[in-house]
Amino acid sequence: MQDIVIRKAKPKDSRAFLKLVRELAKFERLKPPSESGKRRLVQDTFRTKRLKLLLAFSGRVPLAYALYFFTYSSFLAKPTLYLEDLFVLETYRGQGIGSRMFEMLIREARRLHCGRIEWAVLTWNSKAIKFYEGIGAHQLKEWHYYRLDESRISKLARKGI
Numbered sequence: 001m002q003d004i005v006i007r008k009a010k011p012k013d014s015r016a017f018l019k020l021v022r023e024l025a026k027f028e029r030l031k032p033p034s035e036s037g038k039r040r041l042v043q044d045t046f047r048t049k050r051l052k053l054l055l056a057f058s059g060r061v062p063l064a065y066a067l068y069f070f071t072y073s074s075f076l077a078k079p080t081l082y083l084e085d086l087f088v089l090e091t092y093r094g095q096g097i098g099s100r101m102f103e104m105l106i107r108e109a110r111r112l113h114c115g116r117i118e119w120a121v122l123t124w125n126s127k128a129i130k131f132y133e134g135i136g137a138h139q140l141k142e143w144h145y146y147r148l149d150e151s152r153i154s155k156l157a158r159k160g161i
């Protein structure tokens with residue numbers, strides 16, 4: 001196998017990025033982004049730079065990505081690196097690529113003085129859970145994860161609470 005290169009994504013990587021996002025959605029049995037969603041993903045990654053993206057390549061073949069952004073902890077008074085997606089194509093798993101990507105995230109978190117790195121993982125994804133626990137991450141048992149979806153937001157915006 002050729003050497004694996006992991007680097008920050010460039011606008012010319014947009015198609016590769018979207019293909020990997022679709023693969024992760026398939027893996028997670030979730031709906032992939034719509035056509036307009038794909039345009040927003042590319043815009044928010046490369047134009048507004050709201051999202052940060054690492055890609056891994058074997059030669060010219062894109063095979064993994066990590067997508068992240070920053071939130072903030074008021075109590076720590078430090079930013080949190082929030083990992084939205086981490087994905088390695090199936091044939092390349094178990095070869096240390098996910099670990100190398102995570103090491104880059106760790107260096108980024110240190111560089112930007114983050115107090116935490118956080119993410120969510122589906123309850124059935126035992127292999128990823130093993131991977132995360134293997135690097136010393138712990139599940140937040142004392143917190144519940146909440147969400148208002150877009151339809152609920154518009155309803156509340158129209159009608160109030």
Ligand code: ACO
Pocket residue numbers: 027083084085086087088089092093094095096097098099100119120121122125127128130131134
């Ligand atoms: N295949 C093989 N090993 C795995 C796998 C897998 N599918 N998943 C986790 N591991 C374990 C291995 O046991 C290994 O431990 P070891 O070193 O003691 O043998 C450890 O993870 C490290 O292995 P890496 O080779 O660095 O991990 P990999 O490159 O496979 O990346 C990842 C791990 C990202 C979980 C990858 O397997 C993957 O993309 N899985 C499918 C998508 C997924 O679950 N993504 C995470 C969703 S949560 C989120 O996105 C925030």
